[in-house]
Amino acid sequence: MAVRLCDVASLLRSGSWAAEPWTGQVITAMETQLSNGPSCTTSNGLNSVSNNCTSPVEMPNGNEDSKTNLIVNYLPQNMTQEELKSLFGSIGEIESCKLVRDKITGQSLGYGFVNYVEPKDAEKAINTLNGLRLQTKTIKVSYARPSSASIRDANLYVSGLPKTMTQKELEQLFSQYGRIITSRILVDQVTGVSRGVGFIRFDRRVEAEEAIKGLNGQKPPGATEPITVKFANNPSQKSSQALLSHLYQSPNRRYPGPLAQQAQRFRLDNLLNMAYGVKRFSPVTIDGVTSLAGINLPAHAGTGWCIFVYNLAPDADENVLWQMFGPFGAVTNVKVIRDFNTNKCKGFGFVTMTNYDEAAVAIASLNGYRLGDRVLQVSFKTNKTHKA
């Protein structure tokens, strides 16, 4: 089982995500896990221990498709689809490769799919790349289950666990309800002691439902307290919560003003429906924007505050602007500037917002925002005729 360290290492050196300065060693270990190994503990991150107790080379449900199609989990946040393809392409010919990204923000969700032409290459990729350490992550490579609605929302959050309970014991407790895909017990970062909370992902949602019915409020054997078992939060919910709390803290709460009914409804729809996370990479504060605005005289045409959005992708459309700015308040107009001949976006656009405070928060939040593989520049549109 020749692990092609040279191939992989050269790929890693050429990739931007391999050049993180804090990672002393890109490849710190490559523990290839074969089918019969009982010791399948994989560590991911500093404060948790995860277990992949399904052997990676074991076929899920004997589906023909899954002999070539792999799911790759725990990818570094900044790894691109091209880099994923490059890494897995070192094994054999790839039929298709997809890094899964948030539909709206374009951020990597940390997993992807690699479909090989030949089943033997898929197996080789599992044997070679499963357990590979990339930056702070230990990637997991396994056969993808056939895609189906029944396998979604099958992740459980478990709390109130005895601190002495091991992952194996946790799995033993839950395995009576179905096939466990992953399990995890969160541990204290410093002491490594269990925090009494964990996760169980089942193969199918119905199994998770049965586990809730059977175990929620029950005491595990030997335990003195009952455990809580519920569906885990999902990432999109978390994003909406971040948005909600962001809005809650935004200045427009203090000065509600006469917001149009339509604008409020639009904002609510967005909050409820969008899988959208506000990540503020921008060092610009609201005050920073305000002072900048003071210098550059933001354009206010009477109908609202005009915002300049720069570095949009060629295929950007109005929709993405509505989706980005809508949650921050009343948006009355958006426009993507396109080339007359090609109809492709020329890299910038404009958004008009009714209220100054909402516009300022939107700018502070979205300037420096990474949309796909681009970093946006967002500012009040300046009125050049009045500039020095």
Next chain:
DNA sequence: TCCTATT
């Protein structure tokens, strides 16, 4: 009281 696994 929350690790991120279904295109």
